[in-house]
Amino acid sequence: MKKKVLVLMSGGIDSSLAAYILKKSGYEVIGCTMRLFLCKKKSSEKQCCSPDDINEAQRTAQQLGIKHYVIDKRRVFEKYVIENFVSEYMRGRTPNPCIICNVKIKFGEMLKFAKGLGCDFLATGHYARIVRQSEVRSPKSEVKYLLKKGVDETKDQSYFLYGLNQKNLPHILFPAGDYKKPEIRKLAKKLKLKVADKKESQEICFVEDADYRKFLERRLPQIKPGKIVDTLGKVLGTHKGISYYTIGQRHGLGISVGYSIYVVKIDAEKNEIVVGKKEELLNKEFLVQDISWTVSPPKKSPFIANVRIRYKHKESKAKIYLMKNKTAKVIFEKPQLSITPGQSAVFYKKDIVLGGGIIAYVV
Amino acid sequence: MKKIYLDYNATTPVHPEVLDAMLPYFKDFYGNPSSVHSFGQETRKAVEDAREKIAKFLGAENPSEIVFTSCGTESNNFAIKGTAFANKDKNCRIITSTIEHHSVIEPCEYLSKKFGVDVTYLPVDKYGIVNPDDVKKSITEKTVLISIMYANNEVGTIQPIEEIAKIAKEKSITFHTDAVQVVGKIPFNVKKTGIDLLSLSGHKFYAPKGSGVLYVRKGTKLHPLFHGGSHEKNRRAGTENVPYIVGLAKALEIAHRDMDKESKRILALRQKLEKGILEKIKYTQINGHPEKRIYNTSNISFNYIEGEGILMSLDLEGFAASTGSACTSGTLEPSHVLSAMGVPPEKAQGSVRFSLGHYTTEKDIDKLLEILPKIVERLRSMSPLWEDRIKSIKNAK
Numbered sequence: 001m002k003k004k005v006l007v008l009m010s011g012g013i014d015s016s017l018a019a020y021i022l023k024k025s026g027y028e029v030i031g032c033t034m035r036l037f038l039c040k041k042k043s044s045e046k047q048c049c050s051p052d053d054i055n056e057a058q059r060t061a062q063q064l065g066i067k068h069y070v071i072d073k074r075r076v077f078e079k080y081v082i083e084n085f086v087s088e089y090m091r092g093r094t095p096n097p098c099i100i101c102n103v104k105i106k107f108g109e110m111l112k113f114a115k116g117l118g119c120d121f122l123a124t125g126h127y128a129r130i131v132r133q134s135e136v137r138s139p140k141s142e143v144k145y146l147l148k149k150g151v152d153e154t155k156d157q158s159y160f161l162y163g164l165n166q167k168n169l170p171h172i173l174f175p176a177g178d179y180k181k182p183e184i185r186k187l188a189k190k191l192k193l194k195v196a197d198k199k200e201s202q203e204i205c206f207v208e209d210a211d212y213r214k215f216l217e218r219r220l221p222q223i224k225p226g227k228i229v230d231t232l233g234k235v236l237g238t239h240k241g242i243s244y245y246t247i248g249q250r251h252g253l254g255i256s257v258g259y260s261i262y263v264v265k266i267d268a269e270k271n272e273i274v275v276g277k278k279e280e281l282l283n284k285e286f287l288v289q290d291i292s293w294t295v296s297p298p299k300k301s302p303f304i305a306n307v308r309i310r311y312k313h314k315e316s317k318a319k320i321y322l323m324k325n326k327t328a329k330v331i332f333e334k335p336q337l338s339i340t341p342g343q344s345a346v347f348y349k350k351d352i353v354l355g356g357g358i359i360a361y362v363v
Numbered sequence: 364m365k366k367i368y369l370d371y372n373a374t375t376p377v378h379p380e381v382l383d384a385m386l387p388y389f390k391d392f393y394g395n396p397s398s399v400h401s402f403g404q405e406t407r408k409a410v411e412d413a414r415e416k417i418a419k420f421l422g423a424e425n426p427s428e429i430v431f432t433s434c435g436t437e438s439n440n441f442a443i444k445g446t447a448f449a450n451k452d453k454n455c456r457i458i459t460s461t462i463e464h465h466s467v468i469e470p471c472e473y474l475s476k477k478f479g480v481d482v483t484y485l486p487v488d489k490y491g492i493v494n495p496d497d498v499k500k501s502i503t504e505k506t507v508l509i510s511i512m513y514a515n516n517e518v519g520t521i522q523p524i525e526e527i528a529k530i531a532k533e534k535s536i537t538f539h540t541d542a543v544q545v546v547g548k549i550p551f552n553v554k555k556t557g558i559d560l561l562s563l564s565g566h567k568f569y570a571p572k573g574s575g576v577l578y579v580r581k582g583t584k585l586h587p588l589f590h591g592g593s594h595e596k597n598r599r600a601g602t603e604n605v606p607y608i609v610g611l612a613k614a615l616e617i618a619h620r621d622m623d624k625e626s627k628r629i630l631a632l633r634q635k636l637e638k639g640i641l642e643k644i645k646y647t648q649i650n651g652h653p654e655k656r657i658y659n660t661s662n663i664s665f666n667y668i669e670g671e672g673i674l675m676s677l678d679l680e681g682f683a684a685s686t687g688s689a690c691t692s693g694t695l696e697p698s699h700v701l702s703a704m705g706v707p708p709e710k711a712q713g714s715v716r717f718s719l720g721h722y723t724t725e726k727d728i729d730k731l732l733e734i735l736p737k738i739v740e741r742l743r744s745m746s747p748l749w750e751d752r753i754k755s756i757k758n759a760k
Contacts, residue, residue, distance in 0.1 A: 030679065069675050072696075109747075116668075116745035117676050 002028040005121040005173060006114035007062065008106060009033050009068070011053030013195045014125030014176045016060045017184045020191065021175040022123055023064060029069035030119065034110070035207045036077040051214040060195055071113070073105060080104040082206060087220045089212075089243040092266035093342025096160075096311075097204055110278035111168055121172040126150075127181070128158040128353075130169050145169035147294045149351040152180040159311050162346045162356035163292050216243050226271035230254060231264065231280055239273045241281065242266050248281055248338035265362075266341075282335035283362045288345045291326045291357035297324070298354070305334065305347040305354060309339055315348050364681045367727045371567075371568030371720030372516050372544060372660060373511040373685055377610070378569035379405050384613040385571070388606035395596065396523060396538050396603050406605045413612035420580040421561070421578055426757070430577045430595050431608050435543040435564030436466035437579040440600070441472040442508060442539040447480055448586040450507040458501050459510045460493050461703035462517075467510055468699075481505070490652035491520035491704045499530050506536050513542040513561075514549075517700040517716055518651030519660030521545075528557035537583055542755055543567055547618035548626065548657055559583045565607065568719065570614035574607035629719050630658035632728050637661055639732040646737050650701060650714060664714040667749040668742045673715050677760065678739040682731060684717050709748065 004026045007019040023029045033054050037310050054070055061068030081101045088095035091308055106124060114122040127150030135142045149156040164172065176184060188196035200251055203210040217223065223241030237255045239245065244252075249263040253275065264281055265274035301322035307330055308315035316336055321329040330345060346356035368376075371411060376565055394402025395741055396633055397409050411426070418426040432438045459471055461484045474480035483501045485493050492509055502509075509531045514521045530540035539560035545551065547568025553561055560583060565574030579598065591600030618625075637649055646666040665673060670686035677684055686698070697711035706714070717731075743749040 030675075067678070069671075069678075071671055071675075112745045112747075113672060115741040116672055117679065118741060 001337060002026060003121065004028045004117075004119040005123050006029065006030050006032050006110070006117060006119045007066075007123045008110060008125075009057040009155075010125070011056035011060070011195065012125065013193070013198050014127070014184060016057075016064075016125070016193055016195050017179075017188055018123050018125040018173075018175045019061070019066060020064055020187070020193075021179075022173065023066060025175075027121075029064075029066045030117070031057065031064075031066050032110075033057040033068070033070050034073040034077075034105070035070055036073055036105075037082070038227035056195060056198075060193055063191075064091060071110075073109065076109055077101070077105060077206075085204075086216065088342050089216055090220065090268075091342075092242040092245075092268035094246045094340045094343045096344055097206075098160045101268040102160055107164055107168050107172060111171060112158075115171070121171055121173050123175060124198075125176045126157045126161060126174045127152055127155040128161050128174050129177040130172060130174060132170075144295055147350075147353040148177075149353070150174075155181045158351075158353050159308055159344070159346050162294065162344065162353050165292060165294055166296075169294065176251050189237050215242050215328045221297050224271055226273070228253065228273045228275055231274060236275065242268055242271060242273060245273050247340040262338075278337075281337045284332045284335045285340050285363040286330055286339050286345070287327060287360040287363060288330055289327045289360045291328055291355060293355035294353050305349055308346045308348065309336060309359065310343045315346075320347065326357065327360070329363065366681045366683070367723075367730065368683045368721065369717045369719060369727070369731070370683045370685050371723075372519075372716065372718035374566045374572060375569045375720055376722070377571050378614055378617055380617055381570055381610045381614045383611040385606040387635050388609055392605070396605060397592065406603075409605055409609050410603050413608045416612040417576060417615055420619050421546075422554050422556075423580075424554050424577060426582060427596060428579055428581055430579055430598050431603060431611075432575040432577055432599060433573055433604070434575040435464075435541070435562050435567070437573075437588070438562030438564070438575045439464070439466040439541055440470045441577050442562060442585070443467060443508065444474065444588060445585040446508045446537050446539070446560070446583075447474050447478065451478075453507055454479075454505055455507040456483065456503055456505045457508045457510065458483045458498060458506055459486065460485045460487060460512070462487050462491055462493075462515055462700045463510070463512050464516055464541055464543070467512065471510075482694045485511075485701050487520075489705050490655070491515055491518050491650075491700065492652060492655065493522055493527070495523055495526040495530060498527050502530070502534055502536065506534070508537045508539060510539040510541070513545040513699060514550075514657045514660075515651070516544050517698055518662040518704070519544070519718075520652045521549075521655045521657060521658040524551075524558070525556050531559075532557050544657060544660075547615060548622070548659065550619070550622060553578055553580070560585070560663065565611040565614060568618045570611040571607055574604065574611040577612065601760040625721065626658050629723065632723055632725060633658060633661050633717075633720055635725070636719075636728050636731065637663070639728070640735065643732060643736045648710075649704060659719045661717045661719075662701075662714055663700075663717070663737055664710040666710055666713055667752055668713050668746050669737065670713055670715050672742045672746075673713070673738060675733070676742065677715075680734050680738070682734070684715050686715055 005022055005111040007029055009015045009031045020027050020033055058068050059126050084100055085095050085097045111122045129148040131146045131148055133144045133146055149158045207215045223243055225238055225240055227235050228237040228239050245263050247263055261272055261275045262281055264276040302319045306315040307318040316332055318330050318332045341359050341361055343359050344356050345359050375425045392405045394406045396403055396407040416428045417429050457471055471482045475482045485497045487493055511522050511527050513524055528538045537559045540558055541562045543564045546563040559580045561578040563576045566572040587598050589600040594600050648664050650662040697708045701711035
């Protein structure tokens with residue numbers, strides 16, 4: 001009997017092609033689009049999972065000749081993703097909601113749901129790979145599932161997936177991860193899929209017009225202004241509320257001191273934004289919390305890995321000291337710009353994702 | 364895979380005899396019924412024959428009381444807005460219920476928002492029944508319309524229509540009923556019952572989608588929604604949809620011809636279905652009234668899981684059912700009908716409507732009873748709600 005796979009279709013090109021590739025490879029493919037939030041206004045082009053996207057996913061599924069369902073995940077999305085997003089900003093941190101969504105919604109709730117439907121696998125359009133590896137030397141001839149970068153380095157999305165583990169990896173498929181983006185695009189054109197020319201969606205899906213500040217305003221009526229100070233504590237101006245700022249931000253500070261200044265720290269306790277020169281953004285050492293491992297924790301500590309501190313950061317060599325309670329201290333060999341609390345630090349060995357966690361603070 | 368359709372309250376296939384009756388009116392007899400020539404005279408006859416037939420089956424006094432519309436939604440909009448607009452000078456009030464179809468609730472909301480019409484939504488009991496005393500108590504001098512559905516589309520509960528109609532009549536208030544789920548299933552007589560306005564929809568009883576009727580008792584104050592030609596005695600402008608009108612009349616004729624036999628057969632199947640589910644699957648209950656319910660409808664709550672998972676799983680096995688109304692699918696909003704009946708949200712979420720019809724066989728029900736317990740068990744084993752339940756049982760021990 002054919003293996004059954006539930007494909008999460010966002011209405012975009014990558015997940016559409018994921019569905020196609022799986023169908024072509026002989027799976028019984030079931031398409032599914034999640035309704036994640038309420039749209040207050042007509043969606044702009046780049047957004048994901050608005051009613052327009054749901055329709056597009058449905059049209060693509062029809063073109064591919066697969067079944068398609070819409071499933072309402074608004075309540076859990078609000079509970080796990082949006083509430084966390086808002087509270088992180090309130091604490092002066094810069095969250096990465098996609099990472100939470102992957103762990104809690106896509107590969108948490110939806111993977112369970114897929115199994116409930118009797119599916120063998122859940123698939124998405126992520127650019128990453130899962131490689132099955134059997135350890136012949138081990139006595140039990142153990143099987144491991146490694147999470148690796150996608151073939152297309154420029155599109156690789158493994159950063160967002162470090163929260164996966166041996167429980168869920170065996171049941172996940174990333175068919176797009178074996179392709180380069182231009183190949184995917186070409187294939188979509190060849191198939192005359194309506195989504196072939198669709199723009200990339202990189203903004204946060206539930207934030208309209210990529211304006212997260214406006215989104216926060218609607219959610220947080222009590223944003224408090226405060227002081228902008230330099231690293232020595234000298235007051236340079238006032239800010240509109242710490243939630244509006246992120247580490248490394250240069251624009252919109254409303255201060256001129258004769259040279260470029262950047263947000264170097266957000267102090268939620270004092271409700272202060274600390275600014276400084278670009279060099280002051282450089283740091284080597286930070287603490288990571290809520291760490292999870294794709295296979296298992298490293299046997300020795302410290303260990304060396306390449307660490308990526310945000311999606312577009314080029315990972316850099318670091319020494320990692322494991323600590324209690326899923327925390328670790330990371331020390332980069334060379335200082336890195338804008339180590340931002342709330343973002344995730346992901347540990348790589350070559351193209352293998354070992355695990356990662358959330359940056360708590362710079363030491 | 365054989366597909367099994369158990370969603371007849373959403374829509375029905377066109378009956379072959381209905382299709383045969385309609386076909387000549389697409390290309391052989393295509394005249395505009397309003398035209399003077401023989402082409403028009405032929406189709407005028409077809410329309411008026413249909414009108415007479417429908418009037419007879421509904422128990423209308425006069426065929427002119429039958430107004431053809433495009434669907435149930437149009438009929439409901441027509442009845443509600445038409446009555447409100449005809450009574451505009453009265454600063455009017457409408458009484459309806461919390462379990463109406465959206466095509467009743469939304470026009471009421473529209474009138475309330477845009478025209479300041481006062482709308483009272485009456486509650487229902489745990490079976491989904493409106494209390495006629497509540498209707499009586501809610502009436503004021505300004506009340507111009509009482510609109511209570513004949514039977515509910517989601518749970519099938521039948522309302523005490525005669526009593527409510529009587530109350531309306533005593534106070535000379537227009538009484539409208541949305542009978543979309545009843546026409547073709549249960550016999551009734553508009554005149555004897557005292558109904559002023561009644562909506563019906565052809566595609567619920569094996570006529571094509573896009574055919575409907577509003578029964579308008581003679582003397583009922585009603586403004587048209589569509590303005591244009593003098594069709595339907597100035598009540599609904601627009602060229603008559605001749606083949607669909609012919610089809611609707613034929614479908615109603617067939618429904619009445621077979622009603623006795625079909626209602627017994629389908630009721631027996633539904634009883635088998637419900638008995639089987641309650642026996643084979645734990646933590647389930649039937650929503651709606653045990654007896655005062657249309658014989659084809661079964662709304663069942665499966666605790667600890669969500670209805671959409673059941674629907675998808677069923678569909679993958681070839682079974683078509685629904686959660687409540689097809690018009691609100693794709694959202695997890697608990698059904699407004701079940702909420703109004705006091706079904707808690709966690710149970711309402713896990714509810715599925717099976718609606719049986721002409722082509723449902725005993726084999727279909729047997730097959731469903733074989734597959735459904737497996738589906739529910741699998742979904743429960745993956746459900747966070749089920750996990751919580753098991754945990755709480757363990758903790759209690």
